[in-house]
Amino acid sequence: MSSRDKAQVLDETGLDRALTRIAHEIVEQAGGGQDVALVGIKTRGVTLAERIGAKIAAIEGTKPSVGALDITLYRDDLGLKAAQPVVRSTEISFPIKGRTVVLVDDVLFTGRTIRAAMDALMDLGRPRIIRLAVLVDRGHRELPIRPDYVGKNLPTSRRETVAVLLREHDGVDRVVIQEE
Amino acid sequence: MNVLIKGGRVVDPAGGIDAVQDVWIADGRIHKVGRGLKAPAGIETVDAAGKVVCPGFIDMHVHLREPGFEYKETIASGTRAAAAGGFTAVACMANTFPVNDNRAVTDYILARAKVEGVVRVYPIGAVTRNLEGTQLAELAELAEAGCVAFSDDGRCVMNAELYRRAMEYALPFGVPVISHAEDCELAHGGAMHEGFVSTELGLAGQPAAAEDVMVARDIILAELTGAHLHVAHISTAGAVRLVRDAKARGVRVTAEVTPHHLLLTDEVVRSYDSNCKMAPPLRSKRDVEACLEALVDGTIDCVATDHAPHALSEKEGEFAEAANGIVGLETAVPLLLDRLVRPGVLDLPTLVSRLSTGPARLLNLPGGSLAPGAAADITILDLERTWTVDPAAFRSRGRSTPFAGFTGAGAPWMTLVGGLKVAP
């Protein structure tokens, strides 16, 4: 099964502009940056959360709290797989209670990851509000979940995959659509 | 019973025969052995072309379990297993319930064998009362009743003074004292052989020394008393060396070995399968090699199975808790033919010596030869017959064997006792 790049959806500049816009939207809605906590999901969501956090710091002068969430233990598809997925660690060093938490992920697809992330977050404390920021929304929701901040809306077919490549992990910043 | 066995390869070491000959049986006895025998018309004929005709095999170490443990085996089932395995006679050990330490039990065994048994049964009497190792059993009466040897097999007589007295007392009866050599203190708690395998498995092991120490002691006592000592189920290189040296010195010592101690090592215990659990335990490669060498050169006089049937529930479960013992009557001859004779480790005449001539001589039994006048106890082998060991098909009530699933070629084909066919 090989994936082929069908089209580039965002280049380095486009990606950066999207994140900048998201950062401004978060700050605007929150009425400032201090109260906001960014929690990135899995690997790339964490990187994006850190970048957004840096941008908010540049805008407001103070850096928001940034944490990392591993949702493996909350997945609804454990037991359907032949072998257990690898568990990574959750690092949230600030209290969740009463905070405005913005979950950050790279691609929003069926919505199941976000459902698991919300359950995981609730087990750590009771936030005042949970909002969702995603770089790409590719449609095909299976649960009633909607993002608050979107980098790019991208209609896709189920056979396609959306790959988000980031400098810190893949050496380059771009978003591409691939054929399965 | 009149039978003519035609055209088989007759292997009779006692008579110095290894040739294609006919065997003429009249009234249950060997009448004549020769080429192209002209027997009366209408005599029952067995076409033994391509088969091997031998004096009946004798297993001198069998546990028939009756009286008292009939749920494990009976004289009926045990002797049928023996016949199927190619044996025309068995000597049965005394650890029944009650123990065969008085003539009432011996008489009972012989009476049952007469009615229920299909092969000859020779009882072995206990050395001490109830096998407790503290008081002599009534050896004179046991001998008179028909016991062919004395043994506390299953247990070792730990008291050297008592064992000396037993050997002395037994002298006039001309029967051997058979030793189960196992120093129970040294062996203490050991469920398998002590070595690297037991270390890895975390199972308490009994060192070879537990056997060697007792073999040495018993040989010295035999030397002191002049008794005929027979070492049961010898299994270690050390014990073999002791027997060899003793024989060279002229001590009246003989020894037997089981098929499993010739073919398996303690490596098979890694599965924790209690079908591999018996006493003495399976030993190291070095010990197996020493036993094979000794069997070939005659230091070990015979093969005896130590057929020890148990109920399934006594064998399944944790290894350390399982009963000691496996069955052997139906697997011995096929395994020896395939694993020792076929690859040329042992030739056929030597095998027949170890299974027939040897035991007969050792226990002073009629049998072990096809000389005219001898009882027509005959084992006929088919060296080409292929087999798979299937415990579910055993005649024995016991099913426990480490050889389940083994395959090979060479098996008993027909067994006759007094000219009467008892198997198949």
Place this chain on the structure above:
Amino acid sequence: MSWNRKDLLGMQDLDAAEIIGVLDTAASMKEIAAREIKKVPTLRGKTVVNLFYESSTRTRTSFEIAGKWLSADVINFSASGSSADKGESLLDTARNIEAMSPDVVVVRHQAAGAPALLARHLRCGVVNAGDGAHEHPTQALLDLMTIREKKGHLEGLNVTIVGDITHSRVARSDIHGMRKMGITVTVAGPPTLIPAQCQELGVKVSHRLEEAIAHADVIVMLRLQHERMQGGFIPSLREYSRVWGLSLAKLEHCRPDVLIMHPGPVNRGVELAPEVADSAYSVILDQVSNGVAVRMAVLYMLAGSKSA
């Protein structure tokens, strides 16, 4: 690296990659102990049966906590003694339990090979929580986790295991596990407590404590059972603790950063002087917390997969 096995019977069966998989998973799960709500839904609806034939509050409790924090239903079966005298055979007990559809059975038994026997007969996964003197894999895994946490790595370290090696399942599991991770293992004890051909396990054997621990990065002290005096293995507890017990004085000749570990429970004053057990060298309590994390990881890897 994820697992593809039904049972965890011993360290001998695992390869280095599988061991690292458990250690990494356990490290990730350790964080749950620090939460206010110590629960994740991962094994919700799964049933874990603790079948303990040997009484053991600590290990059983550790498995119980591990299962419950993962939201599994944990049942404790405290079966008595050996099959032989108590009536119901091991296999019958197991079959009865299986009829209740557990997902994992954790078994501790005094007979080596008992978990292997169960694993052959049960459809569900079997975890060996200690079988006779054979293996205690979760103990070895938590020992490795503790060492890796404190030292940062495993390969190239020197570990000395001291005490009754002959009767110790912890020693055997530690030896197998540590060797697979590139650790050099030395065992030390009086010759009566070192099993036959022990060096063939790939370890150095020493009969002098001081020499055996001089260069050790980690010292694992084993518990000495009082029955050993009856069996003629040692003359007295007094002599054993003088010669083989660890004291602060003896530790002065060791590496300053040496770790002291013990599978517990500690015989204070016998194998460990009380001051040593309470010293900064000791990581015994870390072993206990890591025990829960490791057992969570093992249950996760066995109970969650499709084969269950």
